[in-house]
Amino acid sequence: METKFIYRQLQGDEKKYYFLLCLVGLVVLIGAISAYYMETNGHHVTGMNNHVVWGMPHVFAIFLIIAASGALNVASISSVFGKTLYKPLARLSGLLSIALLVGGLVVLVLDLGRPDRLIVAMTTYNFKSIFAWNIYLYTGFLAIVVIYLWMMLERRMNHLTKTVGIVAFIWRLALTTGTGSIFGFLVARQSYDAAVFAPLFIAMSLSLGLAVFIVILAIASAADNRPLGAYIVTNLGKLLGIFVAAVLYFVLVQHLTNLYATEHHGVELFILLEGGIYTGLFWVVQITIGGILPLFLLLYPRLGNVKLNIYLAAGCVIIGSFAQLYVIIIGGQAYPLVLFPGMEVTSSFFDGVVRSYSPSLPEILLGIGGVSVAVLIIMIGLKALRFLPTSLEDSTTDPDFESVT
Amino acid sequence: MMDKNVGALDDTGTARRKFLAGIAGAAGLSIAPGVALFSFAEAKDKTGPVSSKVRWGMLIDTLKCADGCNDCVSACFKENGIGSTGRPDTDPQWIRKIEIRNPKTDREISLPMMCQHCADPPCVDVCPTGASFKRADGIVLVDKHTCIGCRYCMMACPYQARSFVHENLTNQKTDVPRGKGTVESCTLCVHRVDKGGTPACAEACSDTAGKAILFGDLNDPKSEISKRVGKFASHQVRSDLGLDPGVRYRGI
Numbered sequence: 130m131e132t133k134f135i136y137r138q139l140q141g142d143e144k145k146y147y148f149l150l151c152l153v154g155l156v157v158l159i160g161a162i163s164a165y166y167m168e169t170n171g172h173h174v175t176g177m178n179n180h181v182v183w184g185m186p187h188v189f190a191i192f193l194i195i196a197a198s199g200a201l202n203v204a205s206i207s208s209v210f211g212k213t214l215y216k217p218l219a220r221l222s223g224l225l226s227i228a229l230l231v232g233g234l235v236v237l238v239l240d241l242g243r244p245d246r247l248i249v250a251m252t253t254y255n256f257k258s259i260f261a262w263n264i265y266l267y268t269g270f271l272a273i274v275v276i277y278l279w280m281m282l283e284r285r286m287n288h289l290t291k292t293v294g295i296v297a298f299i300w301r302l303a304l305t306t307g308t309g310s311i312f313g314f315l316v317a318r319q320s321y322d323a324a325v326f327a328p329l330f331i332a333m334s335l336s337l338g339l340a341v342f343i344v345i346l347a348i349a350s351a352a353d354n355r356p357l358g359a360y361i362v363t364n365l366g367k368l369l370g371i372f373v374a375a376v377l378y379f380v381l382v383q384h385l386t387n388l389y390a391t392e393h394h395g396v397e398l399f400i401l402l403e404g405g406i407y408t409g410l411f412w413v414v415q416i417t418i419g420g421i422l423p424l425f426l427l428l429y430p431r432l433g434n435v436k437l438n439i440y441l442a443a444g445c446v447i448i449g450s451f452a453q454l455y456v457i458i459i460g461g462q463a464y465p466l467v468l469f470p471g472m473e474v475t476s477s478f479f480d481g482v483v484r485s486y487s488p489s490l491p492e493i494l495l496g497i498g499g500v501s502v503a504v505l506i507i508m509i510g511l512k513a514l515r516f517l518p519t520s521l522e523d524s525t526t527d528p529d530f531e532s533v534t
Numbered sequence: 535m536m537d538k539n540v541g542a543l544d545d546t547g548t549a550r551r552k553f554l555a556g557i558a559g560a561a562g563l564s565i566a567p568g569v570a571l572f573s574f575a576e577a578k579d580k581t582g583p584v585s586s587k588v589r590w591g592m593l594i595d596t597l598k599c600a601d602g603c604n605d606c607v608s609a610c611f612k613e614n615g616i617g618s619t620g621r622p623d624t625d626p627q628w629i630r631k632i633e634i635r636n637p638k639t640d641r642e643i644s645l646p647m648m649c650q651h652c653a654d655p656p657c658v659d660v661c662p663t664g665a666s667f668k669r670a671d672g673i674v675l676v677d678k679h680t681c682i683g684c685r686y687c688m689m690a691c692p693y694q695a696r697s698f699v700h701e702n703l704t705n706q707k708t709d710v711p712r713g714k715g716t717v718e719s720c721t722l723c724v725h726r727v728d729k730g731g732t733p734a735c736a737e738a739c740s741d742t743a744g745k746a747i748l749f750g751d752l753n754d755p756k757s758e759i760s761k762r763v764g765k766f767a768s769h770q771v772r773s774d775l776g777l778d779p780g781v782r783y784r785g786i
């Protein structure tokens with residue numbers, strides 16, 4: 130059964146739409162002002178310092194970047210793996226991945242010490258650096274997804290959708306491998322320097338990207354009064370359940386490997402037991418709220434069939450992923466570098482001491498600004514082009530629907 | 535007629551010669567400053583180009599390094615124009631003293647820690663723009679013009695030797711240019727070394743304290759540092775990483 134879906138721009142209350150658009154634009158503006166404030170005063174107005182060198186902006190940026198690569202997965206499942214149920218969602222999937230990536234990159238660039246030298250970063254490369262690779266991976270991803278969307282939106286080009294979809298799928302795996310390897314390739318730090326970061330980040334991207342996709346789909350459908358049936362939502366929910374389980378698996382592998390090696394006992398003790406805020410975030414937010422609770426909501430027989438539970442689980446996954454990145458990025462830096470194993474060290478530069486980090490308002494606002502950039506692009510995209518099908522009722526998506534009624 | 539003609543020719547010839555001389559003079563005048571500037575710029579390099587035949591390094595004898603002595607740190611800060619802003623978390627620290635205690639034996643030592651000028655520096659590996667670089671003579675530096683301030687090198691450095699300039703700078707030393715929003719670290723006082731001098735920390739330590747810091751060419755078998763490294767056991771911090779730092783420690 131091949132259903133023809135009709136895609137339309139947002140058609141709801143214009144006044145409400147533009148009011149909301151201005152509101153989001155205002156948050157973007159506040160983010161921009163924060164970035165300007167940070168650049169003119171120098172980074173001492175942030176919570177970052179010479180020990181915790183990457184802070185809240187990086188948590189937000191990497192959160193958005195891995196969500197971007199994961200959000201594209203819905204389109205990949207449709208065009209690469211041929212699952213027709215997801216075909217009506219593929220366009221939105223492409224839009225989200227572009228929007229989220231742009232949002233993330235904006236934060237990353239504006240946090241640089243010299244954002245005015247972006248042109249240097251785009252023209253001078255050291256190809257041994259995974260960062261230099263990432264510049265290509267990110268810009269290439271944007272270009273490929275734009276072409277991918279073109280293939281999907283333009284009927285005459287539809288026949289090329291699968292080919293471009295395969296390229297996009299491979300590219301997104303490379304992209305997240307690159308993002309995970311930013312940490313995986315850091316030989317100096319106890320909490321990084323592990324190959325598992327690449328697959329862990331891919332699993333995180335699948336789970337976070339899908340969670341963001343579900344939430345945006347639900348909000349956009351509700352705001353524009355478009356029916357969204359339980360069949361497609363619960364189907365996405367089951368997939369999310371598998372991705373959440375995959376993340377938990379890789380987290381288990383990450384920590385078990387470290388626990389086996391005596392040299393890493395210190396950092397494991399820090400994250401798992403004695404790290405204060407990081408230990409709390411790990412067990413309560415990342416594992417319980419972001420892992421076990423959504424797993425229960427999504428996969429427990431009767432709960433997983435209720436749309437609201439899927440939305441709730443998706444929200445939990447988003448919060449949990451944010452906490453996970455906070456623990457990885459900030460927690461990993463807060464733990465002191467070990468220069469002299471087995472020794473007690475002190476210095477005027479805080480050697481041997483767990484570093485404190487409290488994010489300041491400007492850097493949080495910059496991060497939120499990046500999220501707002503993504504939201505702004507999604508809102509404009511949905512209004513300008515035909516990304517969203519008019520209906521995703523069970524009657525249009527569920528192949529067994531007729532026999533049920 | 536003939537004479538007249540010759541005279542006319544002579545006049546023309548003289549005029550031409552004058553004209554040519556004038557042109558040559560004007561041309562000379564216009565390019566002279568450029569040539570002079572070029573030769574000044576060339577003249578700066580008194581010791582010739584940096585060569586990989588040299589490997590600058592340091593041997594730090596922790597047995598001589600006095601607990602509580604901060605002379606090397608003060609000398610470095612003075613030499614390089616580094617001041618405190620009263621915010622220790624974000625203040626630059628190109629060199630610091632670390633006090634180390636073995637909890638099992640109660641043995642205590644003190645040593646200075648700075649950029650170790652690795653032969654295979656991770657900061658250079660990770661730098662996306664190539665701003666972090668290693669000179670042929672082993673000195674690891676940051677090009678202030680291409681550093682974008684991403685701080686990936688600070689994440690990658692095993693010695694926490696790098697600082698980020700967190701705020702506006704005033705009263706910079708002309709020999710040591712720095713820049714807000716870029717990363718910096720010990721330059722091994724490259725401005726002194728290139729003129730045949732020694733780093734300020736090594737000089738300060740030999741003047742007052744126990745002569746714990748020895749600077750020299752690790753590749754030159756006749757140098758004092760090579761002789762001592764050859765004679766006594768020395769250690770590279772985090773030698774497990776295989777980075778081959780140019781700074782060696784004795785007694786740790």
